[in-house]
Each structure stands twice: as C-alpha cells, then as structure tokens.
Amino acid sequence: MKRSVLISFLLLLLALTLSLAIGSVFLTPSELWNVLLGRGTPTAMQIVWAIRLPRTVLIVLTGMALAGSGTAYQGLFRNPLADPFLIGVASGAGLGAVIAMSVKWPYSFWGLMAVPMASFLGALLTVFAVYFVARVGNTVPTTNLILAGVAISSFATSLTSFLMLRSTGEVRRALGWLLGGASQGGWTAILALLPYLAIGLGILLLSGHILNLLQFGDDQAQQLGLNVGRARALVLAAASLSAAAAVAFSGIIGFIGLIVPHIIRLWVGGDYRRVMPLSILGGATALLLSDVLARVLLAPQELPVGIVTSLAGAPFFLWVLRRAKNQGYW
Amino acid sequence: MLKIENLSAAYHEHPVLRGISLEVKNGEVLALIGPNGAGKSTLIRAVSGVIPYTGQVRTNGDDFAALTSMQRARYIAVVPQAISLPPAFTVWETVLMGRTPYLGFLGHASEQDEELARRSLERVHALELIDRRVGELSGGEAQRVLLARALTQSTPILLLDEPTAHLDLQYQVSLLELVRDLARKDNLAVLVALHDLNLAARYADRIALLVGGVEKAVGTPNQVLRPELIEAAYCLPVHVVPHPFHEGPLVLPAERS
Numbered sequence: 001m002k003r004s005v006l007i008s009f010l011l012l013l014l015a016l017t018l019s020l021a022i023g024s025v026f027l028t029p030s031e032l033w034n035v036l037l038g039r040g041t042p043t044a045m046q047i048v049w050a051i052r053l054p055r056t057v058l059i060v061l062t063g064m065a066l067a068g069s070g071t072a073y074q075g076l077f078r079n080p081l082a083d084p085f086l087i088g089v090a091s092g093a094g095l096g097a098v099i100a101m102s103v104k105w106p107y108s109f110w111g112l113m114a115v116p117m118a119s120f121l122g123a124l125l126t127v128f129a130v131y132f133v134a135r136v137g138n139t140v141p142t143t144n145l146i147l148a149g150v151a152i153s154s155f156a157t158s159l160t161s162f163l164m165l166r167s168t169g170e171v172r173r174a175l176g177w178l179l180g181g182a183s184q185g186g187w188t189a190i191l192a193l194l195p196y197l198a199i200g201l202g203i204l205l206l207s208g209h210i211l212n213l214l215q216f217g218d219d220q221a222q223q224l225g226l227n228v229g230r231a232r233a234l235v236l237a238a239a240s241l242s243a244a245a246a247v248a249f250s251g252i253i254g255f256i257g258l259i260v261p262h263i264i265r266l267w268v269g270g271d272y273r274r275v276m277p278l279s280i281l282g283g284a285t286a287l288l289l290s291d292v293l294a295r296v297l298l299a300p301q302e303l304p305v306g307i308v309t310s311l312a313g314a315p316f317f318l319w320v321l322r323r324a325k326n327q328g329y330w
Numbered sequence: 331m332l333k334i335e336n337l338s339a340a341y342h343e344h345p346v347l348r349g350i351s352l353e354v355k356n357g358e359v360l361a362l363i364g365p366n367g368a369g370k371s372t373l374i375r376a377v378s379g380v381i382p383y384t385g386q387v388r389t390n391g392d393d394f395a396a397l398t399s400m401q402r403a404r405y406i407a408v409v410p411q412a413i414s415l416p417p418a419f420t421v422w423e424t425v426l427m428g429r430t431p432y433l434g435f436l437g438h439a440s441e442q443d444e445e446l447a448r449r450s451l452e453r454v455h456a457l458e459l460i461d462r463r464v465g466e467l468s469g470g471e472a473q474r475v476l477l478a479r480a481l482t483q484s485t486p487i488l489l490l491d492e493p494t495a496h497l498d499l500q501y502q503v504s505l506l507e508l509v510r511d512l513a514r515k516d517n518l519a520v521l522v523a524l525h526d527l528n529l530a531a532r533y534a535d536r537i538a539l540l541v542g543g544v545e546k547a548v549g550t551p552n553q554v555l556r557p558e559l560i561e562a563a564y565c566l567p568v569h570v571v572p573h574p575f576h577e578g579p580l581v582l583p584a585e586r587s
Contacts, residue, residue: 078416209437213427215416223378223410224483225403225431270418273437 417465
C-alpha cells in the first residue's frame with residue numbers, strides 16, 4: 001500500500017509539473033520553481049498564479065471527484081461499468097446546473113454555490129431514476145444499467161440543449177463549460193467547489209470497508225453487521241455530491257470515473273480501502289494529463305478536456321465491456 | 331440457544347412462512363428439510379434479519395427485533411451458498427470481514443481480530459488457501475472459507491443455507507462433519523437448511539420438515555423421516571429403512587405405482 005501511494009504521488013507530481021509548465025509559453029522546471037517560491041519574472045508569475053495554477057487545481061479536484069465517485073458507483077452497483085458519465089449522473093447534474101444558471105447566474109461566490117446545489121439535486125434524481133429502472137431484485141445488471149443510463153442521460157441532455165437554445169447570455173457561456181472546458185472560474189470557482197468536495201470525497205475516502213462488504217451482496221453485508229440501507233444512502237449521496245460538484249464547475253467529462261478505478265484494481269486488487277484513495281489520486285493525474293494533451297494537440301487552439309477523455313475512454317469502455325462479459329463481473 | 335416463536339414472513343404480501351416455532355439448543359444441529367419453495371432459505375433470511383417478519387426470534391430472553399444489524403451479527407452468523415462471490419478479494423480479506431460486527435466504520439482489524447481469523451481458517455482446514463482469490467476457489471474450498479468467515483464472527487448461533495448444494499459427495503460429508511464438530515466443541519446452536527434427507531438424518535440431532543411455509547413436523551430423524559410424512563411433503567413414494575451402517579433411518583425413493 002505504501003509503495004503504491006508513493007508511486008501515485010510521484011505520478012501526480014509529474015502531471016502537476018507538466019500542467020504548470022506547458023502552454024502557449026513554456027516554463028522550464030527551474031523557472032517554475034522560482035515562480036512557486038515567489039522569485040519568478042512578472043510575466044511568469046502572472047501566467048502561473050492567475051491562469052495555470054487555478055486551472056490546474058480545478059482539474060485536480062475535478063479528476064479526484066470523478067474517479068472517487070466512479071469507484072463508489074462501481075462498488076454500489078456491483079458493476080464495473082458504472083461511471084458518473086455512463087449512468088447519466090453527469091447529464092443529470094448538468095441539467096440541474098443549467099436550470100440554476102437559466103434562473104440567475106451572478107458570478108459571485110454565492111451565485112456559484114447555487115449551481116452545484118442544483119447540480120447535486122439533478123445528480124441524485126438521476127441516480128435514483130437509473131437505479132429504479134435498471135434494478136432487478138437486489139442487483140443491477142450491466143445491460144439494464146447502461147440502457148437506463150443512456151435513456152435518462154439523453155433525456156437530460158435534450159432538456160439541457162432546449163434550455164440553452166432558448167436563452168442567451170450567461171447560459172450560452174455554459175456551452176463550452178458543458179463540453180468539459182475548465183478554463184473559466186479561477187480561484188472563486190475553486191473556493192466554491194471545495195466545501196462540496198471536502199464532504200463528498202471525505203466520506204468516500206472512508207467508505208472502503210462499506211464498499212467491500214457490499215460486494216458480497218446486500219444479504220451478506222447485512223448478516224455481517226452492516227446497516228445496508230443507511231450505508232448505501234450515505235455512499236450514494238457522497239458519490240453524487242462529488243460528481244455533481246465536478247460537473248457544476250468543470251462540465252461533463254466522461255470516462256475518468258470508469259478508466260481510473262479499473263487501472264487501479266488491476267494494479268492493487270479489489271480491496272476498496274486501497275482502490276478508493278488510489279483512484280482519487282489517479283483521477284487527478286489522469287485528468288491533468290488529459291488536460292495537457294487538450295492544450296497541446298491543436299495548439300494554440302485548446303480542446304475541451306472532455307473530448308480527450310472520451311477519445312481515450314470510449315475504446316477502453318469497449319475493452320472493459322468485453323472483459324466484463326467474459327468474466328462475469330469483478 | 332435460538333428460539334423462533336410463531337414466525338411469519340411474506341414477499342409482496344404473499345405469505346411464505348406461517349407460524350414457525352422452533353428451538354435450537356446450544357451444541358445442537360437442527361436440519362431444515364422440505365421440497366423446493368418450502369421456505370427454508372426464507373426462514374434463514376428472516377432469522378438473520380434480512381427480511382421483515384412477524385413473531386419473535388430470541389436468544390436467552392433477548393429479542394433480536396430490538397437489535398441493530400451490528401448487534402444481531404454478534405449473535406448470528408450465516409454461511410450462505412458459495413455462489414457469485416466477488417472474485418477480487420483474497421481468502422484472508424474475506425475471512426477477516428467476519429470481524430465486521432466488532433469493528434469501527436473504517437473496518438480496521440486489530441492483531442487479535444487477525445488471530446481469530448487465522449484460527450478460524452485453521453479449524454476449517456483452509457489455512458493454505460489464505461492468499462488465494464475467492465474467485466479461483468472450488469465450490470468445496472469456497473464453502474469452507476465462508477464457514478471460516480462465520481466462525482470469525484464469534485457468534486453463539488450459526489445458520490447455514492444449503493451449504494452442500496453445489497458440492498461433490500466427499501465435500502458434502504466433510505463439511506457437515508466439520509459443522510457438527512463445531513457445534514459440539516463450541517457449544518453452538520446450528521440451524522442448517524439441507525436438500526439431502528440422508529445427510530440430514532446422519533448429521534442433524536433433530537430435523538424440522540417445512541412444506542409450503544408451514545412446519546409439518548419436528549423431532550429426531552426417526553420421528554420426522556417417516557414414509558407418510560415424506561411422501562406427503564415430496565409427492566413421491568419412499569421406503570424408509572434402518573441405515574445399515576449408522577444409527578437412524580435411510581430414505582430411498584420407491585417406484586411410482
């Protein structure tokens with residue numbers, strides 16, 4: 001465990017450095033070091049503190065939230081294909097956010113707080129809808145989960161598009177955001193995002209044991225002493241809160257919540273007390289690297305990071321689907 | 331001691347168990363028999379608190395209805411059928427989960443908990459499996475591991491839901507021998523649902539016959555495994571003869587006339 005945490009931190013550090021160094025102006029590691037110590041050139045200071053650092057921090061938090069909630073959904077549904085994007089939670093959160101924006105979206109701290117709240121409600125409603133549509137007895141079969149996710153996600157997306165086409169101004173700005181561009185927001189957005197994530201990710205980090213027990217099915221988990229109803233509700237709320245916060249501030253970014261927990265499981269096995277924290281770290285690293293790619297692929301033009309994660313994620317999804325089909329689930 | 335009084339349970343308002351009253355003493359193995367759909371598994375689920383029921387389930391005066399799942403899990407351990415175990419866990423991780431009712435929210439196990447888990451694995455002769463993944467185990471191995479997990483729970487009551495259903499003959503016999511030994515040595519009250527009437531006759535002290543959710547007979551194997559009771563329950567003519575090698579009866583299906 002110690003070794004894997006160390007490796008994860010080193011990878012994250014590497015990704016952080018790349019994210020801060022790469023852009024229209026390239027900064028060498030030593031320049032970067034000087035900036036962080038407060039001794040850099042004024043231009044470099046401006047680039048890092050005002051632009052790259054807030055963006056990097058937002059990406060880190062978003063990646064953590066997506067991977068953490070993906071891990072939790074996979075554990076809760078006992079299904080390796082659960083991901084906030086695939087099961088429609090992200091679209092539901094997006095719809096909630098756009099409804100909040102179309103009402104009023106002052107660019108203040110409190111205005112920013114209302115959006116994640118609406119997002120959270122959207123996410124929770126979606127997750128319950130998907131669960132009740134897809135459920136057979138106490139399990140959620142893969143096919144049902146994906147079909148219900150697709151249907152409800154399309155519904156939410158259509159409503160979102162409808163709202164955006166009808167309106168002007170602020171909501172238009174949301175279009176770039178909805179595609180997963182993390183360029184806006186700055187430090188205010190990060191400040192508004194933090195309380196949601198502190199609660200959501202805090203609970204998820206501690207939920208490894210609960211998720212482990214749930215892997216044996218609700219009956220066995222309860223016979224081993226878990227209050228299944230309460231435990232499920234707690235983890236579900238924490239996962240949805242994290243996913244919703246990520247969507248509210250960074251838009252809809254697919255597949256991070258699917259890919260990262262999978263790689264981590266292949267690496268350290270199935271114990272959620274290891275998988276959860278390592279996925280959260282790995283989510284930050286993976287999204288940072290995707291964002292760096294999004295910035296350099298068509299430089300000087302920037303791609304929304306959601307496009308990069310989907311390009312990498314869709315083939316991975318198909319691979320997992322094949323694997324899951326061959327192995328039962330794991 | 332496990333005392334079930336006038337227990338009834340229903341699925342979607344369709345009654346599955348009606349007025350079951352049973353008592354399992356410490357050190358005793360009580361086998362539940364009955365045709366498919368008789369309510370054997372449902373009774374185990376109700377007693378372990380997984381589905382709601384009316385009536386009472388008690389031990390020495392303590393009513394389980396008043397307990398939280400965690401408290402109940404300190405009294406009752408369940409060995410489920412070894413199907414669809416999550417393959418990613420190791421045997422060690424699985425057995426250690428038996429300590430859950432004594433652990434905090436994080437599930438951090440102490441050295442004492444680990445010692446108990448190791449001893450349970452030893453008792454079911456599965457210590458050599460400790461590092462294997464549960465998904466790779468044979469049916470017999472997995473069933474022993476689940477028994478070890480239940481023992482790790484350190485409860486006075488043990489419930490087993492058709493533990494021999496997917497096992498080869500030699501594992502059926504060795505598992506039930508093990509269960510009977512544990513009941514005797516640890517003074518456990520054991521309730522085990524069984525398909526096989528002859529295994530029930532050989533390893534249980536007493537047998538309860540369930541048919542259509544109703545208790546038809548309770549008593550020693552000789553009292554319950556009587557041709558008229560078995561024929562009525564299973565709709566099949568049977569011969570019941572004294573077992574040639576053991577004490578107790580032997581049930582043999584007869585030709586349908």
